[in-house]
Amino acid sequence: MPIFADPALFPSFHELPSSSTPPSPAPPADWFLLAQIKEDMTITKPTVIVRDRSGADFAVTFEDGDHRGLGHGGIRFRKGHTLVVPRATRTDRGEGKQAIVRVPPGEGANVRILPAGLDQVFEIGAVLDGIEGAGKGKKCAACGKEEEEEVEHQLMRCTGCGVVAYCSKACQVRGWSELGHKANCKVIRSIKEIWS
Numbered sequence: 001m002p003i004f005a006d007p008a009l010f011p012s013f014h015e016l017p018s019s020s021t022p023p024s025p026a027p028p029a030d031w032f033l034l035a036q037i038k039e040d041m042t043i044t045k046p047t048v049i050v051r052d053r054s055g056a057d058f059a060v061t062f063e064d065g066d067h068r069g070l071g072h073g074g075i076r077f078r079k080g081h082t083l084v085v086p087r088a089t090r091t092d093r094g095e096g097k098q099a100i101v102r103v104p105p106g107e108g109a110n111v112r113i114l115p116a117g118l119d120q121v122f123e124i125g126a127v128l129d130g131i132e133g134a135g136k137g138k139k140c141a142a143c144g145k146e147e148e149e150e151v152e153h154q155l156m157r158c159t160g161c162g163v164v165a166y167c168s169k170a171c172q173v174r175g176w177s178e179l180g181h182k183a184n185c186k187v188i189r190s191i192k193e194i195w196s
């Protein structure tokens, strides 16, 4: 699972490498720009206005109009959802013009959308890190009961995301409705689809 708090892996807009001076040496791993969709400005070329974790607003454009990777069978720039752009670079456009992120030809299909706002994505990231982080035992997501060795006391994983676990049916029901897993389950699933 990704560590969203890692600025090398999830840089803000201003921390992105510039498109005109490729980083040298090349970064060792992929990095991802996470930004919440504010507005779909598409006229011809797919274009969205987004906001990153630092509060910076900017445009993301898809140069070849390839957005097959977005949504299911079509473009779905939903306000409030989070755009995930792998290996994003910042294009400075000279004086008086705001910098943008251009998704180059052929890369549009690699862009994904998480069905949640940036705050919710970071919250879920922190929870996932708590569940899966090194040295942390599995716990019931509702009551905090620790997993035990005996098979009959092992926790049951949520069948939706396979990540969150519960000690009993009652805790699962409570976790789903009262504690809000209903809203997070599909987001965790999309996070897993991208990063695991």
Ligand SMILES: [Zn+2]
Pocket: 140, 141, 142, 143, 144, 145, 166, 167, 168, 171
């Ligand atoms: Zn429990």
Ligand SMILES: [Zn+2]
Pocket: 158, 159, 160, 161, 162, 163, 164, 181, 184, 185, 186, 188
């Ligand atoms: Zn789930």
